[in-house]
Structure formats: structure tokens, C-alpha cells
Amino acid sequence: MKKAHELRLGDVIPQGSDAVLLRFQPDAGLAEDFRFEPGQYLTLAAGPVDARQWRCYSLTSAPGAPLDVLVRRVRGGLVSNWLCDHARPGDSLTVLPPAGHFTLRREGEPVLLFAGGSGIAPIFSLARQALEKGAPRVSIFYANRSRASAMLVRELEDLQTRHGERLEVRYWHDDEDGLPSAGQLAAFATARADRDVYLCGPEPFMRGVDEGLAQAGFDASRIYREEFDSAPDEPAGDAGGERLTQLTVQFGGNTTTLPVHGKESLLAAMLNAGLAVPYACKAGECASCMCRLVSGEVERLNNAVLDEDDVADGWLVACRTRALGDTLEVRFP
Numbered sequence: 606m607k608k609a610h611e612l613r614l615g616d617v618i619p620q621g622s623d624a625v626l627l628r629f630q631p632d633a634g635l636a637e638d639f640r641f642e643p644g645q646y647l648t649l650a651a652g653p654v655d656a657r658q659w660r661c662y663s664l665t666s667a668p669g670a671p672l673d674v675l676v677r678r679v680r681g682g683l684v685s686n687w688l689c690d691h692a693r694p695g696d697s698l699t700v701l702p703p704a705g706h707f708t709l710r711r712e713g714e715p716v717l718l719f720a721g722g723s724g725i726a727p728i729f730s731l732a733r734q735a736l737e738k739g740a741p742r743v744s745i746f747y748a749n750r751s752r753a754s755a756m757l758v759r760e761l762e763d764l765q766t767r768h769g770e771r772l773e774v775r776y777w778h779d780d781e782d783g784l785p786s787a788g789q790l791a792a793f794a795t796a797r798a799d800r801d802v803y804l805c806g807p808e809p810f811m812r813g814v815d816e817g818l819a820q821a822g823f824d825a826s827r828i829y830r831e832e833f834d835s836a837p838d839e840p841a842g843d844a845g846g847e848r849l850t851q852l853t854v855q856f857g858g859n860t861t862t863l864p865v866h867g868k869e870s871l872l873a874a875m876l877n878a879g880l881a882v883p884y885a886c887k888a889g890e891c892a893s894c895m896c897r898l899v900s901g902e903v904e905r906l907n908n909a910v911l912d913e914d915d916v917a918d919g920w921l922v923a924c925r926t927r928a929l930g931d932t933l934e935v936r937f938p
């Protein structure tokens with residue numbers, strides 16, 4: 606089972622006009638737990654004392670170095686904004702070990718990368734790794750609202766200094782260039798065809814890149830995406846079945862009973878019912894939605910968090926668990 610650890614912040618470094626880079630230096634005894642591959646993320650708990658929540662942030666440092674994650678302010682972003690305002694060197698934060706599958710598939714091959722805003726965090730890591738592993742050409746299309754808001758610019762310039770023409774970065778600033786159209790993205794991709802493609806950014810940006818890649822005739826099987834906030838929540842009441850289970854949830858000192866419809870995940874049912882239970886990845890990778898089965902039967906879907914002993918102990922990840930039977934009860938620790 607993945608266990609959270611208290612990690613001290615070694616440094617907090619401003620990035621662009623509205624972001625910070627948090628640098629953790631885990632104790633030597635935690636080195637194994639926090640070993641990671643470029644492109645993976647950390648899940649950490651932060652926020653006001655009475656409203657702490659879990660969030661995922663991509664790692665930007667190289668394996669073996671301190672753990673750096675990039676946090677950008679977002680409108681209404683409880684955790685990100687709190688971190689930008691309150692995180693200070695020496696603070697401790699609760700952090701889960703690295704997770705995620707947005708990693709380089711083929712070493713030594715040219716790659717095409719698209720980053721929108723804070724999506725540069727995993728894209729930067731992949732670019733650096735691809736270059737270090739001998740990719741002959743790494744091309745990044747990097748879109749931001751403005752020059753002032755762009756992050757990791759100095760780090761990208763350092764990479765270019767080290768790797769010369771093997772790295773090309775096309776900076777795009779919406780306030781100067783307008784929003785990139787699918788046609789413009791297609792043109793950038795067409796000139797760099799036959800490569801694996803990696804993309805990360807806000808949903809509208811990702812949609813535009815998808816359209817551009819489709820116009821450019823890219824093979825969908827070679828397109829890899831990182832999506833933190835858009836993992837689908839199954840709609841309540843229309844999730845593939847007649848079954849209705851009454852789920853009782855013990856969380857935060859309260860007990861709530863709510864319906865789980867058909868193949869809806871327990872997490873989706875809880876969120877649809879307005880429960881502020883912890884979650885981050887919604888993909889069975891980060892462990893933030895772990896809870897214990899008190900009674901009833903469940904169907905467990907694949908996840909990267911629990912081993913057989915955990916399952917025998919009754920642990921489950923709510924985002925990758927469905928209800929079976931008429932009633933079910935779970936308890937959050």
C-alpha cells in the first residue's frame with residue numbers, strides 16, 4: 606500500500622507571475638519510496654486547516670535530485686492558491702509517493718510535445734529525458750496566456766544551451782498570437798510527422814491539439830496525454846445498469862447514506878452526492894481516495910495502489926471500486 610509521508614519543503618521558488626516551484630528533499634530513508642520516472646507526479650494534501658484536500662502535481666526534477674513540483678494559481682483553486690500563498694521553506698506537507706503512467710515510451714526516438722500552461726511540468730521532464738536518452742529531435746509547442754505567465758522558461762533555455770539544435774521550442778502567447786487554432790497546431794505537427802506525441806494542458810488546449818493532430822493525420826495509438834482534472838465522472842443514474850446500491854459512508858465524523866447507480870464508481874457516487882471525500886487522480890494511482898470496506902460486496906477494478914494484503918485487510922480505492930448488492934458501507938480513515 607502506498608503510504609503518505611511528511612516531507613519538508615526545502616525551497617519555494619517563484620515561477621512566472623502566478624506559480625511557485627516547491628522543492629522537497631526526502632530523508633535518505635525515503636529514497637526508495639520516492640524514486641520516480643520523468644513524467645510522473647506527486648499527490649500532496651494541502652489547504653486551509655479545516656479543508657485540506659489532495660491534489661496531483663507533476664514532477665519537474667530529474668530522478669535522483671530533490672523533488673520539484675510546479676504549482677500554479679487557478680481561479681477558485683483551493684489547494685493551488687493556498688500553496689502559492691502559504692507554502693514556505695521548512696514547512697512539512699503530507700505527500701504520497703510518485704505515481705502516473707505519462708512516461709517516455711521509446712528512448713532514442715524523436716518526439717513531439719505540446720504543453721499548455723502548467724502542462725509544461727511533465728512535458729519539460731519528458732523533453733529532458735528524451736534528450737538525455739539520445740532523441741535526435743525534441744520539439745515543444747508551449748502555449749501560455751502571456752510571456753509573463755510562462756513557467757520553466759529559464760530551465761528550457763538551459764536545456765537548449767546543453768542540447769543545441771536537438772531541442773526546438775515554439776513559444777506561443779495567447780495575448781500576442783491569439784488562441785492557437787487547430788489549423789496552426791496541425792501545421793506545427795505536420796512539419797514534425799511520424800513521431801510519438803505527448804500532450805498536457807487545460808482541456809480546451811488539449812481539444813485543439815487533438816483536432817490538429819487528427820487534421821495532420823497522426824496515428825492515435827502514438828498520442829499520449831496527461832489529464833489530471835478531466836477524468837470522467839460517470840453521470841449519476843445513467844452508468845450502465847439497473848442496480849441501485851445504498852452506500853453508507855463514514856467520513857470526517859459524519860455518516861451519510863447515498864445511492865450508487867449501476868457501474869458508477871463509489872467515488873463518483875460520493876462526489877455526485879456532494880460529499881467532500883479526498884481524491885486526486887481518479888485513476889487508481891495516487892491512493893488519496895483509500896477507504897475501508899465495513900460491510901457489503903464490491904467489484905475492484907485495476908489500480909496501482911493496493912496489494913493482496915491490503916485487499917485482505919479491507920482497503921479499497923473508491924475511484925476504482927463499484928458496488929455490488931443492495932447495501933454497502935465504507936469508512937475513511
Ligand code: FES
Binds near residue numbers: 895910
Ligand atoms: S483518486 Fe487517486 S487512487 Fe483514487
